[in-house]
Amino acid sequence: xxxxxxxxxxxxxxxxxxxxxxxxxxxxxxxxxxxxxxxxxxxxxxxxxxxxxxxxxxxxxxxxxxxxxxxxxxxxxxxxxxxxxxxxxxxxxxxxxxxxxxxxxxxxxxxxxxxxxxxxxxxxxxxxxxxxxxxxxxxxxxxxxxxxxxxxxxxxxxxxxxxxxxxxxxxxxxxxxxxxxxxxxxxxxxxxxxxxxxxxxxxxxxxxxxxxxxxxxxxxxxxxxxxxxxxxxxxxxxxxxxxxxxxxxxxxxxxxxxxxxxxxxxxxxxxxxxxxxxxxxxxxxxxxxxxxxxxxxxxxxxxxxxxxxxxxxxxxxxxxxxxxxxxxxxxxxxxxxxxxxxxxxxxxxxxxxxxxxxxxxxxxxxxxxxxxxxxxxxxxxxxxxxxxxxxxxxxxxxxxxxxxxxxxxxxxxxxxxxxxx
Amino acid sequence: xxxxxxxxxxxxxxxxxxxxxxxxxxxxxxxxxxxxxxxxxxxxxxxxxxxxxxxxxxxxxxxxxxxxxxxxxxxxxxxxxxxxxxxxxxxxxxxxxxxxxxxxxxxxxxxxxxxxxxxxxxxxxxxxxxxxxxxxxxxxxxxxxxxxxxxxxxxxxxxxxxxxxxxxxxxxxxxxxxxxxxxxxxxxxxxxxxxxxxxxxxxxxxxxxxxxxxxxxxxxxxxxxxxxxxxxxxxxxxxxxxxxxxxxxxxxxxxxxxxxxxxxxxxxxxxxxxxxxxxxxxxxxxxxxxxxxxxxxxxxxxxxxxxxxxxxxxxxxxxxxxxxxxxxxxxxxxx
Numbered sequence: 173x174x175x176x177x178x179x180x181x182x183x184x185x186x187x188x189x190x191x192x193x194x195x196x197x198x199x200x201x202x203x204x205x206x207x208x209x210x211x212x213x214x215x216x217x218x219x220x221x222x223x224x225x226x227x228x229x230x231x232x233x234x235x236x237x238x239x240x241x242x243x244x245x246x247x248x249x250x251x252x253x254x255x256x257x258x259x260x261x262x263x264x265x266x267x268x269x270x271x272x273x274x275x276x277x278x279x280x281x282x283x284x285x286x287x288x289x290x291x292x293x294x295x296x297x298x299x300x301x302x303x304x305x306x307x308x309x310x311x312x313x314x315x316x317x318x319x320x321x322x323x324x325x326x327x328x329x330x331x332x333x334x335x336x337x338x339x340x341x342x343x344x345x346x347x348x349x350x351x352x353x354x355x356x357x358x359x360x361x362x363x364x365x366x367x368x369x370x371x372x373x374x375x376x377x378x379x380x381x382x383x384x385x386x387x388x389x390x391x392x393x394x395x396x397x398x399x400x401x402x403x404x405x406x407x408x409x410x411x412x413x414x415x416x417x418x419x420x421x422x423x424x425x426x427x428x429x430x431x432x433x434x435x436x437x438x439x440x441x442x443x444x445x446x447x448x449x450x451x452x453x454x455x456x457x458x459x460x461x462x463x464x465x466x467x468x469x470x471x472x473x474x475x476x477x478x479x480x481x482x483x484x485x486x487x488x489x490x491x492x493x494x495x496x497x498x499x500x501x502x503x504x505x506x507x508x509x510x511x512x513x514x515x516x517x518x519x520x521x522x523x524x525x526x527x528x529x530x531x532x533x534x535x536x537x538x539x540x541x542x543x544x545x546x547x548x549x550x551x552x553x554x555x556x557x558x559x560x561x562x563x564x565x566x567x568x569x570x571x572x573x574x575x576x577x578x579x580x581x582x583x584x585x586x587x588x589x590x591x592x593x
Numbered sequence: 594x595x596x597x598x599x600x601x602x603x604x605x606x607x608x609x610x611x612x613x614x615x616x617x618x619x620x621x622x623x624x625x626x627x628x629x630x631x632x633x634x635x636x637x638x639x640x641x642x643x644x645x646x647x648x649x650x651x652x653x654x655x656x657x658x659x660x661x662x663x664x665x666x667x668x669x670x671x672x673x674x675x676x677x678x679x680x681x682x683x684x685x686x687x688x689x690x691x692x693x694x695x696x697x698x699x700x701x702x703x704x705x706x707x708x709x710x711x712x713x714x715x716x717x718x719x720x721x722x723x724x725x726x727x728x729x730x731x732x733x734x735x736x737x738x739x740x741x742x743x744x745x746x747x748x749x750x751x752x753x754x755x756x757x758x759x760x761x762x763x764x765x766x767x768x769x770x771x772x773x774x775x776x777x778x779x780x781x782x783x784x785x786x787x788x789x790x791x792x793x794x795x796x797x798x799x800x801x802x803x804x805x806x807x808x809x810x811x812x813x814x815x816x817x818x819x820x821x822x823x824x825x826x827x828x829x830x831x832x833x834x835x836x837x838x839x840x841x842x843x844x845x846x847x848x849x850x851x852x853x854x855x856x857x858x859x860x861x862x863x864x865x866x867x868x869x870x871x872x873x874x875x876x877x878x879x880x881x882x883x884x885x886x887x888x889x890x891x892x893x894x895x896x897x898x899x900x901x902x903x904x905x906x907x908x909x910x911x912x913x914x915x916x917x918x919x920x921x922x923x924x925x926x927x928x
Contacts, residue, residue, distance in 0.1 A: 190695075194698055
C-alpha cells in the first residue's frame with residue numbers, strides 16, 4: 173500500500189464483499205499460534221529488577237535475590253506461559269546477574285551484548301536453513317530492554333552510559349529510574365532532565381514510542397516526554413481505604429505502586445504491554461535484527477551486487493567461498509598425506525640402518541668368537557702335543573729305569589735320579 | 594485508550610493464568626490481550642496484497658466471476674474477440690492490479706488472467722507458461738528475501754489462489770483438467786469451480802460434482818484446502834465440510850435485477866432470473882464466503898509457509914548452495 177502508489181487504480185465496490193474480515197482472520201491465526209515476548213532487565217544488583225517484573229506481571233516469578241559476589245556478569249532467563257482470555261503469551265524474562273558488582277566493570281556489557289547477539293544468530297541460522305519452520309519458531313530475540321538506573325539523584329553512571337551505548341543499536345532500550353521512592357519529587361524532575369540530556373549528548377538512542385498511528389500518537393508522545401519512567405515495585409499489598417493495593421509501607425506514609433501521583437509504574441505497564449508490545453516486537457524484527465543480519469552476512473563476505481548483474485549473488489558468493497574452502501581442505505589433506513609418507517620413509521630408513529648395524533655387530537661377534545675358538549683349539553693342540561711328548565718321555569724313562577734296575581746297581585739309579593732331578 | 598481497553602476497565606476483566614509445572618495460577622489482569630488490538634491496528638495500516646489467478650478455456654465466465662466476487666470491475670472481460678484480436682497462439686499471462694477498500698481495510702488485488710489456455714487444437718504443455726509464471730513470482734520473492742539489505746516489506750506477487758474453471762459438460766473431467774491440476778497442485782492452491790452451472794439441473798449438478806471429486810481423488814489431486822495442512826481437529830472438521838461441497842458450481846453476473854422487491858445480481862433468461870447470491874440457485878455465495886470471508890488469510894499463509902518454502906528448498910538444493918549452517922560448519926570457523 174505504501175510503496176505501490178504508481179499505476180494501481182482504486183476501484184469502488186458495488187456491494188459488501190467481505191474482505192474487511194481480513195484483520196480478524198489474521199489475528200485469529202496469530203492467536204492460535206500464540207505470542208512470544210522477551211524482556212531483558214539490565215541493572216545493578218539490588219535495584220529491584222525481579223520485584224518490578226513480579227509487579228508488572230502480578231506474580232512471584234523467581235526465587236531468592238542474588239548475592240553481590242559474582243565474578244562476572246551472567247544472564248539468567250526464565251520462560252513463563254501466560255494466558256489471558258484467548259491470548260497465549262510465552263513470556264521470557266532475562267536478568268543480568270552480577271552486573272556492576274565487580275571492581276573492574278570494563279567488560280560488564282560484553283556478556284549482555286553476546287547474549288543478545290546469540291538470539292539474533294539463532295534466528296538467522298533458522299532463516300538460512302534449507303528446510304526451515306519459521307512460522308512455528310520460538311522467537312527468543314529480546315524485544316525490550318529495561319535499563320535500571322540507580323536513584324542517585326545526580327546523573328548517569330559511566331557504566332550506564334557505556335552499556336546503553338553498546339546496546340542501543342541492538343535492542344529497544346527503555347530506561348527507568350529504579351526504587352524511585354528514594355528521590356523526592358522535586359529532585360526527580362531534575363534527575364530525569366539530567367538523564368535525558370546526558371543520553372542525548374552521548375548519542376544514546378533509546379526507544380521512542382511510535383507516534384505515526386493517530387489512535388495512539390497522542391498518548392505515546394506524552395509518554396515519550398515522561399521518560400525515563402520513575403518506578404516503584406512491590407508485591408506486598410496494603411489496605412488503603414477499603415481496597416487492597418500494591419504498596420510499600422514506610423513509617424511516614426505509604427507509596428502506592430499504581431498511583432500515578434506516586435510513581436510512573438502505571439505508565440510503564442501501559443506503554444510496555446498495553447499499547448506498544450506489538451510495535452516493540454516489530455522494531456526488533458525489522459530494525460535490530462535486519463541490522464544484525466546485514467552486518468553478519470557482510471562479515472561473512474557476502475555482498476549485494478548491483479541490480480543488473482547476476483541473480484542470486486548470495487548463493488554464488490557462498491558457492492565460491494565453499495569451493496575455495498574445499499580447495500584449501502584438499503590442499504591440507506594432500507600436505508598431510510605427503511608428510512605422512514615422508515615420515516614413514518624416514519622411519520623406514522632409520523630401521524634399515526639399525527638392522528644393518530645389528531647385522532654388522534653380529535658378524536663381528538661371530539668372527540671374534542671364531543678367532544677365540546681357533547686360538548683355544550691351537551692351545552689345546554699344543555697342550556695335547558706337550559702331554560703326548562711328556563707321556564713318551566715318561567715311557568722312555570720308565571723303560572730306561574727298568575733296564576737300569578735290571579743291569580746295574582742302585583748307584584746308577586741314584587745317578588740317573590739325580591740327573592733327572 | 595482504545596475502546597477495548599476501556600471495556601476492560603469497566604467490566605470484570607478476564608484474569609490472566611500463569612501455567613506452571615504444578616498447574617495454573619490465577620493472576621490479576623495484566624493486559625496482554627490488548628496485543629490483539631495492537632496487531633489488528635497494525636495490519637489495517639499496512640493493508641493486504643492478494644493475488645488470484647483464473648485458469649480455464651475462454652468463454653467460461655472467468656472475468657465475470659472475479660468481478661462478481663469482488664463486486665467491482667477488477668478483471669477486463671475478453672468476451673468477444675474483436676476482429677483484429679486473435680486468439681493467442683500460446684497461453685498468455687496478463688495480470689492487472691487494483692486497490693479496493695472496505696471497512697477501513699485496503700487490499701491490493703491482482704487478478705492474473707491466462708487467455709489462451711485450452712483454446713488450441715493441440716493443448717500440449719499449455720500449463721507450462723502458467724507454471725513458469727508461478728515459479729517466477731516465487732523466484733522474485735526469494736531474491737528479495739536473500740538480499741543483504743532487505744526491503745521493510747517485500748512486495749508479494751506470488752499467486753495465492755488459482756481458480757480452475759471446469760466446463761459444465763456433465764460427464765467428467767477432461768484430460769487437460771486432470772493434467773493441469775495434477776501438475777500445479779503442488780505449487781499453488783487450486784480451487785476448482787464448475788463454471789456456468791446454470792446449464793445443469795440440481796441433480797445433474799450433484800452427480801457431476803461427485804464424479805469430479807472421485808476423479809480428483811483417483812488422480813491424487815489435492816485441491817485447496819489440502820487435507821495434509823489441517824491444523825487441528827476444529828480446522829479439519831470445518832475444512833471437511835467445505836471439501837464435501839467442492840467443486841463449487843457457480844454462476845457469475847454483474848447485472849442487477851429486481852426480484853421480490855430487492856435488487857439482486859442475476860442472469861435473466863426467458864424462463865426465470867438466476868440469482869447469483871441465492872444458495873438455492875448456485876453455490877456462488879458459498880464460494881465467496883469460503884474464499885474471502887474465512888480463508889483469505891489462510892490461502893496466503895499456505896502459499897507462504899508451504900508452497901514458497903517447497904520452492905525455496907528445492908531451489909537451494911538444486912544449486913547446492915546455502916546448505917544448513919550447523920555448528921560444525923566451515924563458515925562458522927571463518928568468523
